Amino acid sequence: MSLEEWSLMVGEIVAPFGIKGEAKVRLSTDFPDRFSRLRQVCLRLPDGTMRLWDVEAARHHKEQVLLKLKGVNRIEDVEPLRNAQVLIRATEAVRLPANEYYIHDLLGCEVVTETGRVLGALTNVLRGDAIVHDVYVIGEGKSEILLPAIKEIVRDVDLAQRRIVVTPTPGLLPEEQEAGVPESGEAAAPEAPEPDV
Numbered sequence: 001m002s003l004e005e006w007s008l009m010v011g012e013i014v015a016p017f018g019i020k021g022e023a024k025v026r027l028s029t030d031f032p033d034r035f036s037r038l039r040q041v042c043l044r045l046p047d048g049t050m051r052l053w054d055v056e057a058a059r060h061h062k063e064q065v066l067l068k069l070k071g072v073n074r075i076e077d078v079e080p081l082r083n084a085q086v087l088i089r090a091t092e093a094v095r096l097p098a099n100e101y102y103i104h105d106l107l108g109c110e111v112v113t114e115t116g117r118v119l120g121a122l123t124n125v126l127r128g129d130a131i132v133h134d135v136y137v138i139g140e141g142k143s144e145i146l147l148p149a150i151k152e153i154v155r156d157v158d159l160a161q162r163r164i165v166v167t168p169t170p171g172l173l174p175e176e177q178e179a180g181v182p183e184s185g186e187a188a189a190p191e192a193p194e195p196d197v
Contacts, residue, residue: 045081114165
C-alpha cells in the first residue's frame with residue numbers, strides 16, 4: 001500500500017498526555033475540528049518511516065488536540081511517536097473560500113512582479129500570533145525577499161500555472177532597500193548643505 005496520498009500535515013505529536021496512551025498534538029491546521037471526524041491518520045516519524053493508525057478518539061485540550069490511537073495504551077507507547085508528523089490524505093483537505101490557499105499548494109510557486117520580473121520561488125510562509133498578516137518568503141539566504149501576503153501586494157495566484165503575481169510597494173525589494181528608496185515611493189529629499197561657519 002502506497003502512503004504517498006497521505007501528504008497533508010495537520011499536526012505534530014509533542015508529548016504523551018496522562019497515563020492512558022493519549023498523545024498531545026501541536027496543531028498545524030486552521031481547522032482543528034477535523035480531528036473529531038478522523039478515523040485514520042498516517043504518522044511520519046522523525047526517521048522518515050510512515051505508518052497508518054486507526055484513531056480511537058480525539059479531543060481538544062487548550063490550544064492542542066489529544067489524540068488516542070488504537071493500540072497505544074500507555075505513556076511508553078506514545079514516547080516513540082514523539083515528534084511524528086500527523087498526516088491526512090490531501091483529498092480530505094477542507095474546501096477553502098475563494099482567494100484562500102493552502103500553504104503546501106503555494107510552496108514552490110514562481111513569484112513575479114506585474115511587470116514580469118521573476119523574483120524567485122516561494123520557499124516559506126511565515127505565520128504566528130505576533131504576525132498580523134502572513135508573510136511570503138521568496139528565495140533563500142542573502143537573496144531572500146519577504147512580502148506581506150495582503151491583497152495590495154499579492155495580485156494573482158494561479159495554482160494551475162504555479163505562479164504568483166505581486167506588486168511590491170517601493171522599498172520592499174532588497175536592491176531598493178540598499179539604494180535607500182523611501183517607502184513612500186517619493187524621491188529622497190536632497191541633504192541640506194552644511195551651514196558656513
